[in-house]
Amino acid sequence: MTAPQNPITRAIWDGTLPIKFSLDSTEAAALGAKAIVEPYFIEAPRCSYFPLWTSQIRKYFVDMALNFIGDDAEIWYDVDGTPLKCPPPLPWPVTVHFKNFPADKLIKAQAIDATQDFFMSMIKEADFLRNGSTKKVMNLSKNDQTQLWDGLWSKNYDRFWSVNYRLVINDGQMPKNVPMRIYLPDNCPVIQEPISPVDENGNQLTLGDVLHQVLPELFPSPLPSENASASPVPVIHGIIPQLEIPIVWASQNLCYPDNFLHIVVLLGI
Amino acid sequence: MALPDHYPFLTRNEFDIAAKLFIEQSKRSSDEEPWTWVEHEKVKGFGYICRKSLVKRITPVNFVIPENDFTQIDDEIFEEEDLNSLPTVPVSDEYFTVDYHIIYSTSYKVPVLYFNAYNSVHPLKHNDIKTAGFNGAISQQDHPTLLIPFYYLHPCETATLMTSIVSNSKIDNDKPQAIPLEGYIRSWLSLFMAVLLRAYH
Numbered sequence: 001m002t003a004p005q006n007p008i009t010r011a012i013w014d015g016t017l018p019i020k021f022s023l024d025s026t027e028a029a030a031l032g033a034k035a036i037v038e039p040y041f042i043e044a045p046r047c048s049y050f051p052l053w054t055s056q057i058r059k060y061f062v063d064m065a066l067n068f069i070g071d072d073a074e075i076w077y078d079v080d081g082t083p084l085k086c087p088p089p090l091p092w093p094v095t096v097h098f099k100n101f102p103a104d105k106l107i108k109a110q111a112i113d114a115t116q117d118f119f120m121s122m123i124k125e126a127d128f129l130r131n132g133s134t135k136k137v138m139n140l141s142k143n144d145q146t147q148l149w150d151g152l153w154s155k156n157y158d159r160f161w162s163v164n165y166r167l168v169i170n171d172g173q174m175p176k177n178v179p180m181r182i183y184l185p186d187n188c189p190v191i192q193e194p195i196s197p198v199d200e201n202g203n204q205l206t207l208g209d210v211l212h213q214v215l216p217e218l219f220p221s222p223l224p225s226e227n228a229s230a231s232p233v234p235v236i237h238g239i240i241p242q243l244e245i246p247i248v249w250a251s252q253n254l255c256y257p258d259n260f261l262h263i264v265v266l267l268g269i
Numbered sequence: 270m271a272l273p274d275h276y277p278f279l280t281r282n283e284f285d286i287a288a289k290l291f292i293e294q295s296k297r298s299s300d301e302e303p304w305t306w307v308e309h310e311k312v313k314g315f316g317y318i319c320r321k322s323l324v325k326r327i328t329p330v331n332f333v334i335p336e337n338d339f340t341q342i343d344d345e346i347f348e349e350e351d352l353n354s355l356p357t358v359p360v361s362d363e364y365f366t367v368d369y370h371i372i373y374s375t376s377y378k379v380p381v382l383y384f385n386a387y388n389s390v391h392p393l394k395h396n397d398i399k400t401a402g403f404n405g406a407i408s409q410q411d412h413p414t415l416l417i418p419f420y421y422l423h424p425c426e427t428a429t430l431m432t433s434i435v436s437n438s439k440i441d442n443d444k445p446q447a448i449p450l451e452g453y454i455r456s457w458l459s460l461f462m463a464v465l466l467r468a469y470h
Contacts, residue, residue, distance in 0.1 A: 085411065103392060107409045107418040114395075117408055124425060125376050134425050179376075189315045189414055192375050 126259035208243030276447035277431035
């Protein structure tokens, strides 16, 4: 079964971000690096998880004469000194570590299995938010459930979306709640509130309506502010979407593979 | 007696009320380690319940079965095996420290049991959790308030379980039964603690 042709979900799927991975300088000597180790540059797919690229990052640094024989699960990343967590949003540049895994701050991915487990938990949670139960996901055949993950890690749009389409479109029924998460700066807890896609009269809510509802101090109105450069803005997949887009449309077209809309709020550009 | 509006689901506000009532009861009870309420240092609406417990090791340190003897434990039959192949937790401590956190899930609208376990030396890793005797559908996730890794029991079956204990009640009533807020956390906790620490009989 081929995935429906949707240029927007295709563009999101193909979206990449250039990331520069530098080896932690304090580890270089201990790991036997003889000369300066050049950083590793990749065009990282936005719709992915860090553990899926760890083996290629490791291979690059080991080929550069790094003496590391540990497990992929020992490898971790930081941005400006803060250990990098698995889910979006993606940053750059990134420092790679092969030692001293901070188990009190980061979940250690046991190979790829823990990431797959995490991914499927998110898919189920999204289903629960949309429908009030996880029946839809649980009723997918074992083949289909596997196909979701396989499609993701092998970067196969058709394989992934031919199953995901059914979850996201939800048989054309308006979801009870829209699966979404909002990220604020300064180590704020992730905001995840049940968001109905319609108001009490059945009118569809826009992205602006939702942001105004959840974060009224940052978004005092559902409409774009006059003073654009000083106001908070939402960012999805590295772009600033228009506040007028219906939230259901955003959920179906701009979601990440885990079915959630992950929205970063920047406080002024 | 305040009832949840949509039992078995709780709103964030109902969870906060139920939690405070539960903590008050826990403080009055003399035979329990007290539970406490913790808020996020800056942001409202991310409070949770927690306590530190000393838990006696659930699996025996040297689990050996005499020759020609089988012990049946929850449908599993253990045969005598080479000692080196038996699952063991890395140190021989008799006790673990366990941090229990009861957090509110905004998606599933129920409490969720989060926990981390430590022996005298280090935090228990994923492999150790099962061999130490913790049961149930356990995964790891960032604590929603503390943003650091915790183990947790999957909440997808919570609503079903909370409904089932109420419908088993012998009270005759046309309306669906519901546990009031003042007893909700205690009932929920007894269910999930039983799952987590299912002891060998």
